[in-house]
Amino acid sequence: MDPCTHEWSICNVRHGYLVEEFCFECGGRRSLFSIEPVPPTEEYREGRHYWAYLASCQTVKFDLKCEACGRIVSLNDVNGLMLSECIDSTCQVGALVSQQGPGSLVYVAICPNTTHSTGKCVSSEGIEALNEYFKAKLAPVGRKVTVVPCKLCNSIDKCRGTSIADVGLTDIQ
């Protein structure tokens, strides 16, 4: 058991683009983070996949550092956060959303490959650190959030929620 009661703060802030790609061969979707001045839009082959650009948006990535013990938790495998408004009771995230009380919300941490074909999602230590960070930040104002990995969603592509991304922000003007 970790003896430190961590005091997380944000570190290693990176500004860039979240680029979403689609594979013509397998129909898969994935996203990558680019720090290029202009987001890459080229199509390319990678093994049996042929990836094509779908969309991009400006975003910020960061890691968490414990001010008490100096430990840094990489959040490189978090490509975004989505406030879940899932109402599907057969979905683990939807069930969790329905259990929340006033002032308590559920956010989904989205990994780069939401098909989870490789079996990977956001690391458990990343999820734990994010929950501890937001708990410490929000408890004094009486709010609470629970962060869960996107592998708990029945289908992240069909999930009802609000992604925190700088895309489509003027669509409803």
Added chain:
Amino acid sequence: MKVSELVEKTGLKAINEYKDSEVESVYISDMVSDLIASAKANCLVITLQTHKSLIAAANLVAAAMIVIVNGRKPSEDVVALANRTGIGLFSYDQDSWTFAKQLVKLGFE
């Protein structure tokens, strides 16, 4: 400074019912992802965004209030989400800079 005092001194128009919490800092941004990495707890967010994504981000940083400038109004679903989070939403008729100057005069640095 309390939210209610700020409202009274700057002529903000309240969009929803707000919690009269203490405002400790100010952050100006129209990038919602930037808010998460940079805004501090109990801050006042100045923006021209009215998207739901703004509330989702402001909630994570424990923002006390959001001031939407240039007289823009959020849609009902945005206000409903703000109500769930307890974040006060306010409208200001002029631009970000004009509001920022008012805040400086009130002692925010």
